[in-house]
Amino acid sequence: MNKTNTVVLAGASGFIGTYLRARFERDGWTVRTIGRRAAKGSAESANWDDDGAITRVLDGADLLVNLAGRSVNCRYNARNKAAILGSRVATTTALGRGLSACQAPPSTWLNASTGTIYRHADDRPQAESDGELGSGFSVDVARAWEAALGAAHTPGTRKIPLRIAIVLGQGGGALGPFATLARLGLGGHMGHGNQKFSWIHVEDLYRTVRFLHKRTDISGPVNVASPDVVDNRELMHLVRRAYGARFGFTTPAWLLRLGAVLIRTDTELVLKSRWVQPQKLLDAGFIFRQPELGRALLSIAKDRS
Secondary structure (H helix, E strand, O other), X not given: OOOOOEEEEEOOOOHHHHHHHHHHHHOOOEEEEEEOOOOOOOOOEEEOOOHHHHHHHHOOOOEEEEOOOOXXXXXXXXXXXXXXXXHHHHHHHXXXXXXXXXXXXXXXXXXXXXXXXXXOOOOOOEOOOOOOEOOOHHHHHHHHXXXXXXXXXXXXXXXXXXXXXXXXXXXXXXXXXXXXXXXXOOOOOEOOOOOEEOEEEHHHHHHHHHHHHHOOOOOOOEEEOOOOOEEHHHHHHXXXXXXXXXXXXXXXXXXXHHHHHXXXXXXXXXXXXXXXXXXXXXXXXXXXXXXXXXXXXXHHHHHHO
16 A cells, blocks of 8 residues: 655644645645644644643654745734734744654654745845845744754754745735736836736746655755746736736835835835746746746736636
């Protein structure tokens, strides 16, 4: 009989986690979870505040994928900043404690990070080997997140930070607000429109997770992004095309900042230029199933209709 592989998904309640869980189960994996809610005494799930249960869930698993972290789609006030940072560092640290107590720990730990760790880049792509880390709150969070992973003592487990670009897909992700703007006739470019947009389809994110688990020769941070990077002007053109919007008014930066206050989010999500180059994946021969943004958007929009 073939051995059933087991994956532990930590922070699996959101859009990405829900998708990954369904895909792993479809491919015949046993899925265990760690999160804020778990059945008491369950061998398949654990709460973040129960170190013993975390160890039991991790022990004997093949792969750990940590996606835990409070949403960054909010105003960056002091309270939200503390919650964003704490939710990432505390959960990563808890997983490190759990793994250190395992008799048979997972061979691979893939821990979410973010492509936002790189500087505002509209001049050249940022690869793992030569990317320049940026500054500011989001970068500080990403640095602390990766530092917590690095500090975990897990000699039997390979650790990889996933520097994930903006994730797109059916039923969630970052596409919703862009599609809504397009439908309302506000789907023009944002700010000067030259800022780069790095992205990854959620299916390719899942396939990247599977790929990295198999490729034991890959170590260190991995950029998880499509090589098809566009600027904001092209992004909004492709969104309008996908959703049948014939025109879209542009949104100047000052209006974006005012609107962000009203809807309680931060303009960094659309004004920072993210140019993330997936060099390690390309060098390792990874083939993207959704490599082109235009086709990916058409597919997502068709699925929604």
